[in-house]
Amino acid sequence: MNDNSGLDSAQLADSVIPAGADPFVLFDDWFAAASDSEPNDPNAMALATATPDGAPSVRMVLLKGHGAEEGGFTFFTNAESRKGGEIRANLQASLLFHWKSLRRQIRIDGPLVEVTPQRADAYFHSRPYKSQVGSAASDQSRPLESRQDYLDRVKALWAEHEASGQVPRPKHWTGFTLNPQRIEFWIDRDNRLHDRRLFTLEGAGDALSWSDTLLYP
Template sequence: MSGAPPLDDAQLADSVIPAGTDPFVLFDEWFAAAQGSEPNDPNAMALATATADAAPSVRMVLLKGHGPNEIMGGGFTFFTNAESRKGSQIRANMQAALLFHWKSLRRQIRIEGPLTEVSPERADAYFHSRPYKSQVGSAASDQSRPLPGRQAYLERVQELWAAHESEGKVPRPAHWTGFTLCPTRIEFWIDRDNRLHDRREFTRSAPDAPWSDTLLYP
């Protein structure tokens, strides 16, 4: 268009997301950068699930484990109350999508794949690694269910606190567990001016299959 400002060198540059790399290695690099730049919870991620009849739902959770050794094929792990709304959706439809959006870096990562429940031993270990007050708060909650008044929940918290304070830990509720997403698709995105964004998608057909990758139009 006549009179339009020229594109600068950054906009004209080729993709800076390397082809042929291991996406778990690239995730580690970006995650490390986010830990140094995000003011709060760089491990926060949007978790999208769906009911058995495909009605979607999304909320924020925290990443608590990741990498090629999380599960066969590698994965991304989070923990939750399996009797919550998201837990019931996961039980009905064992697949999900994750989204990391780091505004400080102007980057995002989208991850999709099937879910696998962690072992009871791992759920125990993580639950009891949390501060005592967090254990109490989780065990006292009927997450996502109607609450007649906040005082009812606080009374449960006080009762559980008193019952287990001498031990310094609360028995993990059987419904409190974790899930690992084993990705079949990971997309890395970098913001650029004028919507000339940089996107690279990594896909594989199975956990033991090699990754392939391609650039995507913004």
């Protein structure tokens, strides 16, 4: 009796995540496919941080830069928010991209490095004026007595800077780049016969290189 009779050839196929690939190039390929297929925010990613004693928290943020020349994967935030406080206290973080329509996900682990003030300024002022006002008016993650208090701040800032069409970037509004140490690519297959390959950064200095291995699903 053939005990593989319930499995088709696609389920039994070898890994389609290429061994020896440059994980940044592979990410670019997957991200381009997601940008073509996902109707809303293909650059949305879960960001997990933790306190120094290991209490985790996670939220969705938007990827705003990526690649080897970028140094990793960049997002922007209010550094006085809960995640900002956790980042300041513990630079280790994780990212997760999940593109359900593609049946793919990517997990990325590594330390965070703050972007330069010039980079933060450039991105903040590339945003629509409404978004600049909304961000500058918010004490993100802190208690709010009433929504009207926040709206009053928005209205006041809008009036103050409307003529210039640009709000000064708050010093606590900045960006961080995750420098990847591990990048795992995952493809969903039927019957939980998933395809997983982990890329790990090894070595030091000019001798840094990526190794990779398949993982059990």
